[in-house]
């Protein structure tokens with residue numbers, strides 16, 4: 001059985017449907033109306049030990065809700081979760097030793113304690129012996145540069161300091177499974193690099209990681225598996241590199257011509273490629289498949305129509321692929 | 335044992351930061367002492383006019399005041415965090431507690447120390463001491479042991495009511511524990527002998543919200559007057575209240591929905 005397993009996992013939130021303001025609130029006391037919102041919709045997911053999975057989707061897709069269901073914070077409306085064979089809702093304490101959770105949007109540090117004290121409290125909560133604790137702290141200090149952060153009170157931390165301290169807090173008990181929900185949100189480039197580095201060391205030690213992020217830089221070179229969720233439903237689950245190979249095969253050649261080339265003329269010259277208007281009538285975009293056509297071919301086909309002033313080639317990144325999936329322009333088949 | 339040690343650890347972590355605001359600390363302490371003194375002066379003023387309330391002497395009522403103060407003091411010194419439950423539910427602050435290997439209810443109640451609890455316990459203790467000295471109780475070993483058990487149970491009743499009423503916040507949207515505050519106010523009625531109240535109020539304080547077991551019945555037990563045997567039920571009532579409070583809390587926890595961003 002997989003280490004993390006979700007079967008038909010569903011969460012419906014019931015929100016009071018109130019008119020705004022005092023009148024709405026009073027009215028709601030007498031006429032109770034609710035709207036149901038299905039945040040996670042029959043999700044099947046199974047993650048093996050040691051996998052690093054990117055869990056992406058547009059805002060409100062249900063990513064954080066999935067993480068909360070997988071960690072036992074929320075009760076599923078239907079369906080079930082197993083972590084190492086245990087239900088996080090029913091065997092809460094046993095599962096808590098096996099998972100580490102980070103919500104980038106909120107801290108688990110005590111606001112009135114220095115970071116060192118928050119971590120020491122967590123050490124005692126998890127029952128970590130002092131030797132092991134010192135060893136892990138030494139590693140955090142090395143990779144996360146935690147030393148400068150330790151004496152600072154929780155409420156006085158900068159965002160970058162807070163995130164590094166929170167990462168240490170989430171991983172202090174060396175859990176075999178880690179959920180990172182937007183762990184780089186709001187970080188500057190230098191800190192981002194540092195924490196990404198840290199993720200790689202965590203993964204390389206064999207920790208199973210599920211990572212949620214809007215910054216696809218976090219997942220490239222880190223996750224092999226990509227899961228895309230939209231409106232609560234998983235719309236893709238497969239190999240990240242395969243997606244790139246399959247969909248990043250498309251190239252766009254942007255050309256600038258000396259005289260206007262009518263779109264129809266360009267299309268006639270280049271069957272098999274898609275021609276789009278550019279920013280001025282003198283610009284054209286040619287979208288083609290790099291396996292069936294080369295940039296040289298496109299250029300020589302256009303040359304008889306007008307003098308070419310300039311051209312360049314866009315290589316779509318995984319980011320473009322996913323953006324097109326979000327917008328419904330691209331349908332991935334796993 | 336580990337659970338208790340860890341509780342002290344969690345609570346104690348806040349102590350140091352509390353002591354950083356030394357002036358706040360003393361203001362709160364003095365404020366609470368003044369409030370208790372005003373209570374006793376008020377009581378003395380009543381008894382200056384009438385020698386007994388419903389057959390209860392001044393010192394017997396002082397003992398009831400004292401128990402309410404002690405129970406409240408223990409509640410705020412050790413379990414103040416319960417009063418933040420509504421806020422934490424509203425803000426989704428239980429998320430991280432739910433993924434830690436320690437009872438959630440204890441994580442909640444240890445989130446804060448109410449230092450004014452110290453002065454409530456001290457003034458309550460003094461009041462109780464004076465009352466006992468004046469009441470001329472015939473102390474036997476049995477009565478001392480019973481008295482201690484009844485006192486601890488009385489405190490447990492108060493703490494359990496705090497937990498139960500604050501847990502109601504799981505069903506509310508409000509970020510402040512309005513219901514628990516209201517019930518807490520009702521608890522002040524238990525400072526006076528139950529026998530002065532009309533039947534409906536007696537039933538309310540004896541059964542529905544058994545504040546009478548925080549002060550009135552424990553005092554009747556120690557004084558061996560009236561229905562002293564009812565006082566002996568205090569541990570049973572405490573166990574019952576704790577069970578109900580725990581049930582409400584666990585039920586509520588299942589409704590917990592965290593918070594969207």
Ligand SMILES: Nc1ncnc2c1ncn2[C@@H]1O[C@H](COP(=O)(O)OP(=O)(O)OP(=O)(O)O)[C@@H](O)[C@H]1O
Pocket residue numbers: 013014015037038039057058059060061062063064065066591592593594595
């Ligand atoms: N506690 C809650 N109560 C009611 N509705 C909620 C709650 N939490 C989330 N939702 C709703 O469920 C849906 C999914 O939210 P969720 O936070 O899981 O999205 P997400 O994918 O994490 O989005 P984002 O990228 O913005 O973090 C949203 O429509 C959100 O409004």
Ligand SMILES: [Mg+2]
Pocket residue numbers: 063064065181
């Ligand atoms: Mg989210």
